[in-house]
Amino acid sequence: MKTRVLSRRNVLTGAAALTAAAIVPRSSLGAGVWRPTETVKLIVPAAAGGATDVMGRLLAAHLQSVWGQSAIVENRSGAGGTIGAAEVVRAKADGHTILVGNPGPNAIAYRIYRNLTYKPEQLQPVSNMIRIPNIVSAHPSTGLKSIPELIAFLKANPDKLTWGSSGTGQSPHLTGAWFLQLTGLKMTHVPFRGAGPALQAGLAGDIQVLFDNLYPSLPQAQEGKLNGLCVTTPERSHLAPNLPTMREAAPELANFDVSSWFGIFLPKATPRPAVDELNRQIKTMLERDDVKKNVATMGARTDWGTPEQYSAFIEAETKKFAGIIEKEGLEMDVK
Template structure:
């Protein structure tokens, strides 16, 4: 190699290094710019249940609010099936760019991983963003039981062990855990009858085939207002304006039963979604849940926006998993 070529080679390498460095430097602002520009297109909100249920209704209310706070359409995409597994898996497998968001519930995040081997490890692929809405559940008795309040209901159940049955949406569901926990706490013997979903259970409760039913307040209210089922207690943060004379389990002195029956609805994203994007999404979602119009629509459902510290959402999920595992173990329910 000539003396002339060596400096030329060094110069070429220096130029190449300069070009590479300048390329990297140019790329860095673009990456930051991508987070700054989020969202720049519509967002898909996957609901892991069929249209028309509580999760879907809440999701659509939130989606309208988030359209306002994010400045982009939020399109609800129902992916029902397998108890919420199909939709939750779809979120976990989506690109981690903030444009696929999933609705998260007590069932999908804290019961399914304990109930189905297919769901084990699914939570590790998801990043909790925000717990946005809580919804109470109500305990109801068929009119033929002849009770109109909780003391009479409890007295009748205790006086006739095994004489009354309750319908639940399936083995290991939140409804099942609520009934099992009630029996354990109250030392009662309500017979638990699993159905394939909430609809069939409610139909048999209305017909008097089962005498006890728990349900989320929005879907229960029409039956209560029609006099077809009698409300005796609520799992709720406070009494419902629609049922001012019905006490919460907390008022009755049963904090654990109260907490178990309160459903929550939040959002999750794929695990590796950039932190800046997650923060923007979290802030916008929390703001959306507290918009006056959104709050009004939630209250009409018997639900309310949460005011929790969102940094505690992952810890809440972990605590609920531990609580629900204890309930499933007591009931002898194994993963399938």
């Protein structure tokens, strides 16, 4: 059976193309439920076109339909997502300004930036929406086809391989750093300015190993241009069921779990009825068949939870990344 090769552009464009046409009508709202009284702003702390933006636009269309109030997406990229997050922290806590968060500004930033202008307790986690694995791959010239093979090679040849990521302090970089910390192995890190340049270096063989988000690397592995070694979530990806998880590779990696996740936050003092209503609408959106289909196409899985569950998840993610960052000795300034 021929493997279907997907591109990041096709996946994200397809998901972003969803409209509010199939969304639950306003009449589904019960009496006494919180509703917005003015335009709702969803702040996306990233450029247009990526997964954060796609999920923000899906939610905006859903909320506009069910609430009958304008819901607009504003992209506030820069400084690892912290510019957008800081804007939401400063916003009036009345339910009308929403942050579409991800690991950068909502977990990694708290430990890696010396001059961060906000703290985790200034944001109210509402719910996660989706989780997407990261992926590890190798250039075919290495002959490496699995994480056990990579571990064996590094044990016999310390510091002989270079590995790349989309940049220092990004999720793929910390994924690779954690792998090396847990195994006690060494490779030379080569950070790039974004996922695109990192992928090009990986395809050219300028680096031997690449730690990346699922897209754009998965299609390259499906085409044989890279050797896919593993995904980094506890479960395998339904788009690449033959690709093992990092946990399967070695006992010291048994608790390995890194993903790109995309969830919703409000300013901390937002009234609980507004928090609960937004949480309810996230759940409703994620249960729609059209959304499920497009989330699956992105290589993601839905991950709704209560505000309390999401708060616990964020706390655990922040602690995990803080430990990796501290051991690496990483510190940066927001610029």
